[in-house]
Amino acid sequence: MNWISNYVRPKINSLFSRREVPENLWTKCDECGTMLFHRELRDNLNVCTNCGHHMYIAPRARFDALFDGGIFTEVTVPKPIEDPLRFRDQKRYPDRLKAAQKSSGEAEAMLVAEGEIHRTPVVAAAQDFGFMAGSMGMAVGNAIIAAAERAVALHRPLILFSAAGGARMQEGILSLMQMPRTTVAVEMLKEAGLPYVVVLTHPTTGGVTASYAMLGDVQIAEPGALICFAGPRVIEQTIRETLPEGFQRAEYLLDHGMLDRVTPRGELRDELATILRMLTGQGPIVHGELPAPVVAEVAIAPAPEAQPEDAK
Numbered sequence: 001m002n003w004i005s006n007y008v009r010p011k012i013n014s015l016f017s018r019r020e021v022p023e024n025l026w027t028k029c030d031e032c033g034t035m036l037f038h039r040e041l042r043d044n045l046n047v048c049t050n051c052g053h054h055m056y057i058a059p060r061a062r063f064d065a066l067f068d069g070g071i072f073t074e075v076t077v078p079k080p081i082e083d084p085l086r087f088r089d090q091k092r093y094p095d096r097l098k099a100a101q102k103s104s105g106e107a108e109a110m111l112v113a114e115g116e117i118h119r120t121p122v123v124a125a126a127q128d129f130g131f132m133a134g135s136m137g138m139a140v141g142n143a144i145i146a147a148a149e150r151a152v153a154l155h156r157p158l159i160l161f162s163a164a165g166g167a168r169m170q171e172g173i174l175s176l177m178q179m180p181r182t183t184v185a186v187e188m189l190k191e192a193g194l195p196y197v198v199v200l201t202h203p204t205t206g207g208v209t210a211s212y213a214m215l216g217d218v219q220i221a222e223p224g225a226l227i228c229f230a231g232p233r234v235i236e237q238t239i240r241e242t243l244p245e246g247f248q249r250a251e252y253l254l255d256h257g258m259l260d261r262v263t264p265r266g267e268l269r270d271e272l273a274t275i276l277r278m279l280t281g282q283g284p285i286v287h288g289e290l291p292a293p294v295v296a297e298v299a300i301a302p303a304p305e306a307q308p309e310d311a312k
């Protein structure tokens with residue numbers, strides 16, 4: 001990535017796009033029904049200020065909040081391969097892809113970046129549920145491999161934020177092949193002795209739960225996140241029994257030994273830095289004023305384009 005695409009273009013874009021007033025200034029919390037003002041909701045990282053319900057957050061907004069000073073450099077990932085199976089349901093697959101690219105402003109469902117968290121250098125990947133339900137296709141697999149390779153090259157830990165409705169059915173067997181591919185990518189990190197931390201966000205399901213999302217050295221989840229292979233409705237219909245309350249939710253899985261931590265979004269930055277510094281033998285994080293990061297080394301992050309209203 002060069003200076004023009006990382007710095008000049010986002011600045012020009014932000015001059016034009018920032019002035020647009022969001023169509024809907026208020027968002028209703030799905031959980032408690034409170035009407036939340038968009039700015040207040042954004043400042044609280046899309047967590048309901050009344051009940052703490054964690055709503056959708058786009059990868060770029062997440063990285064803005066995660067990295068020191070909101071500064072990160074995007075890691076280049078291979079371009080998406082368009083429609084290998086010439087798949088068509090009600091719509092052609094390329095048309096679905098184009099619509100998702102237009103509404104999210106991203107090329108695919110996984111964004112990879114490098115930067116620092118409390119002065120701890122890391123590589124991070126975040127899956128976008130707003131992009132075709134975060135479904136795992138070849139591009140997502142390629143992004144995870146690129147993230148793992150970058151982490152190994154820089155000798156940095158990898159953090160992965162998962163969110164997915166499962167494999168991308170429009171890519172058939174090719175999407176299922178991403179399960180072993182990403183497992184090998186995670187193995188590369190382990191061979192290099194680098195920590196791999198997974199943050200499971202709502203919802204993480206299907207083939208993603210059956211591969212890279214469950215292979216972390218430390219497994220963290222956001223509160224209330226649904227984490228499963230088959231969803232509760234499918235299980236209920238199959239076994240014809242009522243499932244316990246909170247089944248397959250983050251807190252339930254923590255109680256049953258499937259997770260290490262359930263951490264609110266606002267505390268993730270501190271928690272991730274603390275865990276990674278412990279695992280890599282660095283001193284504890286320093287709270288309070290830190291000197292500003294050196295801008296010459298890392299480029300300015302592009303402005304977020306996807307609005308929280310796009311979330312489903």
Ligand SMILES: [Zn+2]
Nearest residue numbers: 029032048051
């Ligand atoms: Zn609420």
